[in-house]
Amino acid sequence: MGSDLELVECMHREEGLRELNCSNCKYCLSFPIKAFSEIDTLVSKIKDLIYNQINLAWDASKVSFFLKVVLNEAIPNAVEHGILGIDSAQKKALHQELSADYPAHIQKRWSEKNKPVVVSLCLSPKRILLGCHDSGEGFDPELYTMSSVNKNSLLKLSGRGLMLLDSLGVNLQWNAKGNSVLCSISDKTLRERKLQLHFDKIFHVGVEEFDAQHQKLFGFFNLLLNNLQESSDDDTLLATIVELTNYVHLHLSAEEKKMREYNYPGYDKHKNEHEYFSLQVLSLHDKVQKKGEALDIEVLGFLVGWLKNHIAKTDRGYTAFFRERGVS
Ligand SMILES: [Fe+2]
Ligand SMILES: [Fe+2]
Numbered sequence: 001m002g003s004d005l006e007l008v009e010c011m012h013r014e015e016g017l018r019e020l021n022c023s024n025c026k027y028c029l030s031f032p033i034k035a036f037s038e039i040d041t042l043v044s045k046i047k048d049l050i051y052n053q054i055n056l057a058w059d060a061s062k063v064s065f066f067l068k069v070v071l072n073e074a075i076p077n078a079v080e081h082g083i084l085g086i087d088s089a090q091k092k093a094l095h096q097e098l099s100a101d102y103p104a105h106i107q108k109r110w111s112e113k114n115k116p117v118v119v120s121l122c123l124s125p126k127r128i129l130l131g132c133h134d135s136g137e138g139f140d141p142e143l144y145t146m147s148s149v150n151k152n153s154l155l156k157l158s159g160r161g162l163m164l165l166d167s168l169g170v171n172l173q174w175n176a177k178g179n180s181v182l183c184s185i186s187d188k189t190l191r192e193r194k195l196q197l198h199f200d201k202i203f204h205v206g207v208e209e210f211d212a213q214h215q216k217l218f219g220f221f222n223l224l225l226n227n228l229q230e231s232s233d234d235d236t237l238l239a240t241i242v243e244l245t246n247y248v249h250l251h252l253s254a255e256e257k258k259m260r261e262y263n264y265p266g267y268d269k270h271k272n273e274h275e276y277f278s279l280q281v282l283s284l285h286d287k288v289q290k291k292g293e294a295l296d297i298e299v300l301g302f303l304v305g306w307l308k309n310h311i312a313k314t315d316r317g318y319t320a321f322f323r324e325r326g327v328s
Contacts, residue, residue, distance in 0.1 A: 029123075032116035033075060036107055043067045046121060056125060058190040061229045065195065066128065069165055070183045071119065073301075074132035078117045079110050082136030082179050126187050133180040164301035167308070168195040168225070195229060196222045197304065203311045206319040207258075207327055213251040214311055220244040221304055228300070238288050245285045248278060259318065262325055266317055273314055277306055 029049075031042055046067055050056050080086045084106070086094070098105050120131040166172050171184040189195070199218045204211055223240045226232075252274040259267045284299055322328070 029121045031119045031121070033119055034111070034116045036075065036103065039071045039075060042071060042119060049121075050123065050128075054123065056123075056187075058187070062190055062195060063128070065229045066165070066170065066183075066185050066190075067130070069301075070130050070132070073165075074181050074183070075117050075119070076106070078132050078134035078136070078179070078181075080106060082134030083113055083115050083117070084109055085136065127184055128190075129182060129184045131180055131182045136179055164304055167197050167304060169198075170195075195225060197225070203308070205311065205315045207322050210251075210255060210258075210315065213247075213254065214315070216247060217244075217251060217307060220247060221300075221307070224300060234288070241285050241288055245281050248281050252278060255315070258322075258327070262322070262327070264318060264321060266314075270314055270318075273310055277303075277310065280306070 031045075033039070033042065043064065047060070047063060050058065050063060051060070080091060094105070095102055115135050118133045120133065122129040122131075165183060169189060171186075173182045173184075174180065197218050199215050203214055203218075205214070220240065220243060224237070224244070227237045227240055256267070256271055256274065258264075259270060264270070280299075280303060284303065287299075
């Protein structure tokens with residue numbers, strides 16, 4: 001093991017989060033992080049530990065994806081909400097005011113506080129358990145429930161890669177205070193399957209045509225997730241995004257047509273939601289096409305979150321209306 005990797009007493013056991021079974025950890029490590037620029041180095045260190053030091057036979061692309069999403073979501077969240085005390089409304093205002101300078105602004109304020117975010121890692125052949133701990137007053141209550149992940153509240157979220165992980169079968173937990181998040185991924189998941197979205201019954205709207213289209217939309221997002229996990233080239237990624245963009249247009253138009261045909265009373269509000277989503281998908285398309293930028297996990301998390309929320313709430317709002325009119 002590298003000299004800068006120091007074994008520590010398991011932080012998760014100290015916090016009493018025994019349900020995650022830390023007693024079998026092979027390695028318990030902690031890393032104090034003081035700058036966002038350290039995240040990539042930390043991902044490399046952890047991968048080195050997994051593959052070169054303890055030699056676990058896990059799918060490297062899935063491990064990288066897991067580590068990158070957790071660290072790139074949990075650390076900024078810990079800094080913004082936990083250490084700097086910025087709430088959702090303030091964050092939105094700062095984003096509007098500072099735009100591209102926002103990350104540098106947050107980094108500067110974080111450096112002045114001189115408070116690290118501590119990343120903890122418990123590695124065992126059974127799973128990776130990654131924690132992110134800050135010294136603040138807890139996560140933004142608007143974004144997370146305090147003691148555990150509440151699926152309904154997560155469904156309301158947007159723009160969060162952690163929610164994307166939750167959708168992909170990663171176990172997420174918060175401590176009671178809300179300033180420690182633990183993300184655990186099992187050996188079974190890392191060995192046996194790709195991280196994928198699952199189309200379960202809360203997404204059934206009862207209109208056959210739309211259920212089939214929603215399932216296909218999930219399929220496109222799963223293709224994008226595969227592209228990310230396999231680090232596909234830009235052309236493959238763009239081709240998937242083009243197909244997704246076309247299919248989003250087809251689906252939203254089909255729903256709107258049916259709603260107009262039957263004078264659905266929630267048409268205007270529903271259409272507004274569609275327009276917003278279309279714009280986000282188009283801007284993702286333009287971003288990847290023009291700048292050749294890597295697909296942003298947070299953007300993907302936002303789109304997946306939005307789609308799940310829209311289908312489960314807004315689309316399911318028309319289920320009874322169409323059923324009463326014999327449309328199924
Ligand atoms: Fe829909
Ligand atoms: Fe819809």
